[in-house]
Amino acid sequence: xxNFIPKNSIAAVAFAALLSLSSAASASELSLxxxxxxxxxxxxxxxxxxxxxxxxxIYDTDNNLIHSEAITSKKMxxxxxxxxxxxxxxxxxxxKNLLKSKTFSIKTEVKRDLVAIQ
Numbered sequence: 001x002x003n004f005i006p007k008n009s010i011a012a013v014a015f016a017a018l019l020s021l022s023s024a025a026s027a028s029e030l031s032l033x034x035x036x037x038x039x040x041x042x043x044x045x046x047x048x049x050x051x052x053x054x055x056x057x058i059y060d061t062d063n064n065l066i067h068s069e070a071i072t073s074k075k076m077x078x079x080x081x082x083x084x085x086x087x088x089x090x091x092x093x094x095x096k097n098l099l100k101s102k103t104f105s106i107k108t109e110v111k112r113d114l115v116a117i118q
Contacts, residue, residue, distance in 0.1 A: 033054075033099060034046065034099050034100050036089065042106065043079070044076070044089065046074065046077060047074045048072065054092065054094075055093075056075070056089065058077075060086070066087070084108050085106060087104055089103075089104070
């Protein structure tokens with residue numbers, strides 16, 4: 001009877017470990033079909049993994065739609081023309097399911113230097 005409990009405990013731990021490994025593997029296989037990466041100060045590169053149609057939408061702080069565009073390949077988005085504020089970029093699939101979202105802020109900074117003249 002003493003050997004019965006440890007063998008079952010070892011089997012249960014091994015089974016639990018196997019389940020966690022298989023769920024971790026399936027989670028890593030489920031990657032999003034799009035990436036958003038910042039390129040420079042006011043630019044984002046949106047890259048679909050597959051050649052499927054995606055919809056890129058951009059909203060301001062008040063949730064007003066600023067821009068909407070369908071893409072099927074890499075596209076650079078420049079935000080140099082936007083005024084200071086907080087914005088949100090959303091990537092949707094053809095069925096309008098949210099795939100990825102990124103928030104960003106634009107803030108103009110004025111730098112001043114002190115120069116001593118003798």
